[in-house]
Amino acid sequence: MEKVGQKTWRGILVYLEWEGEAFHPVSYELLSEARRLSKISKEPVYAVGIGKEIHQGVSLLKNCGAQKVILCQTSQIYQSEEYARIFEMYIRRLCPGTVLMGGTMEGRALAPRLAVRFRTGLTADCTKLEMEEDGCLVQIRPAFGGNLMAKIVTETARPQFATVRPGVMEREEFPGEICQFQLDTENGTEGRMKVLTEEVLDQGDHITDARLLVVAGRGVKKREDLELLRKLAESLGGRLASSRALVEKGWMQPKDQIGLSGNTVHPDYMFTFGVSGTVQFMAGMRNTHHIVAVNTDPEARIFQIAHDPICADLYEVVPKLLRQGGIC
Ligand SMILES: Cc1cc2nc3c(=O)[nH]c(=O)nc-3n(C[C@H](O)[C@H](O)[C@H](O)COP(=O)(O)OP(=O)(O)OC[C@H]3O[C@@H](n4cnc5c(N)ncnc54)[C@H](O)[C@@H]3O)c2cc1C
Numbered sequence: 311m312e313k314v315g316q317k318t319w320r321g322i323l324v325y326l327e328w329e330g331e332a333f334h335p336v337s338y339e340l341l342s343e344a345r346r347l348s349k350i351s352k353e354p355v356y357a358v359g360i361g362k363e364i365h366q367g368v369s370l371l372k373n374c375g376a377q378k379v380i381l382c383q384t385s386q387i388y389q390s391e392e393y394a395r396i397f398e399m400y401i402r403r404l405c406p407g408t409v410l411m412g413g414t415m416e417g418r419a420l421a422p423r424l425a426v427r428f429r430t431g432l433t434a435d436c437t438k439l440e441m442e443e444d445g446c447l448v449q450i451r452p453a454f455g456g457n458l459m460a461k462i463v464t465e466t467a468r469p470q471f472a473t474v475r476p477g478v479m480e481r482e483e484f485p486g487e488i489c490q491f492q493l494d495t496e497n498g499t500e501g502r503m504k505v506l507t508e509e510v511l512d513q514g515d516h517i518t519d520a521r522l523l524v525v526a527g528r529g530v531k532k533r534e535d536l537e538l539l540r541k542l543a544e545s546l547g548g549r550l551a552s553s554r555a556l557v558e559k560g561w562m563q564p565k566d567q568i569g570l571s572g573n574t575v576h577p578d579y580m581f582t583f584g585v586s587g588t589v590q591f592m593a594g595m596r597n598t599h600h601i602v603a604v605n606t607d608p609e610a611r612i613f614q615i616a617h618d619p620i621c622a623d624l625y626e627v628v629p630k631l632l633r634q635g636g637i638c
Contacts, residue, residue, distance in 0.1 A: 318405055319406065319407040320353055320354075320406070320445065321408075322344040322348050322353055322356070322408045324356070324357045324358075324409075324410050324411075325337075325357075325358060325359075325409065325410070325411040325412070326358065327417065328367060330361075331366070334414060335476055336413070336414060336417075336474070336475070337359070337412065338481045339476065339477070340479065341355065341357060341376055342480060343439060343480075344375065344376070345375040347408070347439060347440075350441040351407075351441045351442070352443075353407065353445060354378065355377055356377070356378050356380070356406060357371070357376040357378070357379045357380070358382070358400045360384060360397060360496075361382075361384060361388065362384055362385070362386065364382065365381060368381065373483045373486075373487065374484065374489065375482070375484040379489055380400060380491075380492045381491070382396055382494040383493070383494065384496045386504070386505055390419040390423065394420050397424060398424055401428070407447075407469055409421075409470070409471050410473075411472075411473045411474075412473065413478075418434070428467070430467035430468060430469060431467060431470060431471065432471040432473070433449035433462045433472045434472075434473045435451055435475055436472045436478075437452065438450040438459075446470075447464070447470045449462040449463070455590065456590040476518055476573075476574065477518050477575060477597075478574050517565070517566055517568070518573050518574070520551075521577050522546055522581075523548055523575060523577045523579070523581070524580075524581045524583070525553065525568060525582040526539050526551075526553070526556055527552065527555060527556070527586065528556065528585075528586075529585070529605065530561075530624070531625075536550070536562070538628050541632060546579075546581075548579070551567070551568050553567070553569065553588075554571065554572060557572070568595050569593055569594040570589075570590040574595075575595055575598070577598055578599045579600050579602070580595060580598045581603075581604070582604065582612055583604045583628065584606075584624050586607070586611055587612025587613070592612075596615075601617050602616065602617065602618040602620065603619050604620045605620075605621065606621065607621075608621045
């Protein structure tokens with residue numbers, strides 16, 4: 311077992327997720343969070359990125375907040391086994407006390423593999439992180455279906471692995487700071503898999519990037535009725551999203567779901583229709599700037615956080631709004 315030892319395992323390492331031409335936004339959010347945490351434990355912040363053509367990313371990491379960045383160029387695009395092997399090598403070299411990774415497809419595939427290799431703990435989908443002066447990371451996340459917040463620490467092993475979903479932490483810039491870059495090329499084996507063709511699928515806009523969201527909940531009675539809300543979203547220049555209730559019905563896609571087991575969003579404006587406001591839903595939208603909620607139940611929980619609570623039937627409100635050409 312890799313024992314706790316502050317002298318050996320020190321520093322906060324962020325995994326930079328390379329998307330071909332840019333880093334995933336969660337990489338910057340984690341770097342900012344690492345900097346905030348490092349102020350308490352007085353540790354250095356490192357960043358490691360692995361990917362094809364990743365050397366192009368140097369200019370994108372100015373003011374990123376890390377003291378040292380290592381970019382490792384590979385001949386192949388992302389593969390879990392191969393990238394886990396390379397990242398493990400850098401973790402062993404840098405010996406960080408903490409490793410932060412995005413709660414993305416890539417992070418979710420890599421983090422458990424690495425935690426097993428180091429025989430240490432991993433807390434997935436943290437919603438808050440706290441640091442103690444001795445470098446002990448307090449990993450906070452909803453537990454028991456979101457009904458309580460668990461504080462998790464890794465007492466007897468290092469590094470401490472944590473994943474955080476995109477949009478949960480705030481991004482900051484650290485202008486004028488000197489960052490040391492190291493550019494490597496991976497010349498090792500090419501792994502057991504070989505990529506024969508590469509195709510980038512058009513994933514369209516994502517709700518996590520939208521500045522305005524219209525959100526449909528179980529109050530929507532028929533699948534066809536979603537078209538009214540989609541029209542409203544379009545007329546307002548936003549996107550349609552939903553609670554899990556409609557994803558479970560198969561009316562909306564998991565990528566459109568807000569909440570604990572969905573996406574964390576932080577739009578400027580959110581209009582909810584027939585959403586009750588369960589803790590699991592609200593776990594994904596607390597940072598919304600302005601919330602307008604339409605619900606027939608005056609006791610609906612969503613009204614506790616809505617800036618404009620409207621106690622009304624969505625089937626009366628939505629057509630009126632569409633006739634007016636949106637919300638003024
Ligand atoms: C581990 C776990 C993870 C979960 N993760 C998520 C998650 O990520 N996201 C998520 O959303 N849920 C999640 N859930 C499910 C969650 O508990 C709720 O089931 C879900 O959020 C309910 O969605 P809703 O608000 O649309 O439906 P409901 O709670 O059923 O609310 C429907 C609302 O519509 C109102 N209404 C009805 N008719 C009308 C009308 N005509 N006009 C206006 N209002 C009307 C009702 O008054 C009611 O308040 C999770 C649950 C668990 C256990």
